[in-house]
Amino acid sequence: MAGVAAAVALGAPAMAHVEVEADHPQAGAREVTVTFHGEAESPRAGIRSERVVLPPGISPQDVRLAKAPSGWKLSANPDGFTVAGPALKVGQNAVWAITVAQLPSNTTELPFKTLETYSDGAVARWIEIPQAGQPEPDNPAPVLKLTPAAAVPTSASPAPSSAARAPSSPEATHGPTAAAKSTGSKGLWISLIAVAVLVAAILASLRWRRRSRR
Known part of the structure; x- marks a missing residue:
């Protein structure tokens, strides 16, 4: 019972x-x-x-x-x-x-x-x-x-594109125009030096001829 x-x-x-x-x-x-x-x-x-x-x-x-x-x-x-x-x-x-x-x-x-x-x-x-x-x-x-499950990130943050990356050289800093100007300036100086050397050679040749005629 x-x-x-x-x-x-x-x-x-x-x-x-x-x-x-x-x-x-x-x-x-x-x-x-x-x-x-x-x-x-x-x-x-x-x-x-x-x-x-x-x-x-x-x-x-x-x-x-x-x-x-x-x-x-x-x-x-x-x-x-x-x-x-x-x-x-x-x-x-x-x-x-x-x-x-x-x-x-x-x-x-x-x-x-x-x-x-x-x-x-x-x-x-x-x-x-x-x-x-x-x-x-x-x-x-x-x-x-229960509280809801923690949120899971859907994807990793995208890596910055090459265009957005910080410049790493003077050419990148100043752009293609600055690089072209720098190259042009070097070429001009080389040309002037070559002309000067050529003129000096001509003048030396003329002086040598005049001495040889005397």
Whole structure:
């Protein structure tokens, strides 16, 4: 009769909940510690296990135990995990935590359906997902609220074009006109020197001829 009474009590509208929180509640975050608080509601038995169904985007291989009551261990299930061990004292809440390798990046809500088993075999099923705009269900599943994933840059900044780069030579600084002027000036000086040499040679030749006639 005591077991039946406990089962009936646990099937009644919820007076306690399983709550969930995270140290970095952001979509796409890595190595996040997710902590659960299972409130003890039975006046006769203590909690002995917590079975959690993982939300889409998180597999049992992605989690490891971070914290649990003394003697409790984590075991993987096809759709989640179970933490279990010696039954807690009557009225003692169950607190446990897992580390998730990476949270899904395409959602801002993660429901963790939880089945809470007591030492007398009674099970509290926190599996109903709350709906926006609707009253809270009798047995709500804990839902972790996330902030949106961090924005990812679409592409690297384009490299400056050759036309926009800083000049690296006098010709680049002053442009092609200045370079042409410099080349023209050098050519003019070379021509003048050549003419001067030619005139000097002619004058020397004339002087030599005059001396030879005397």
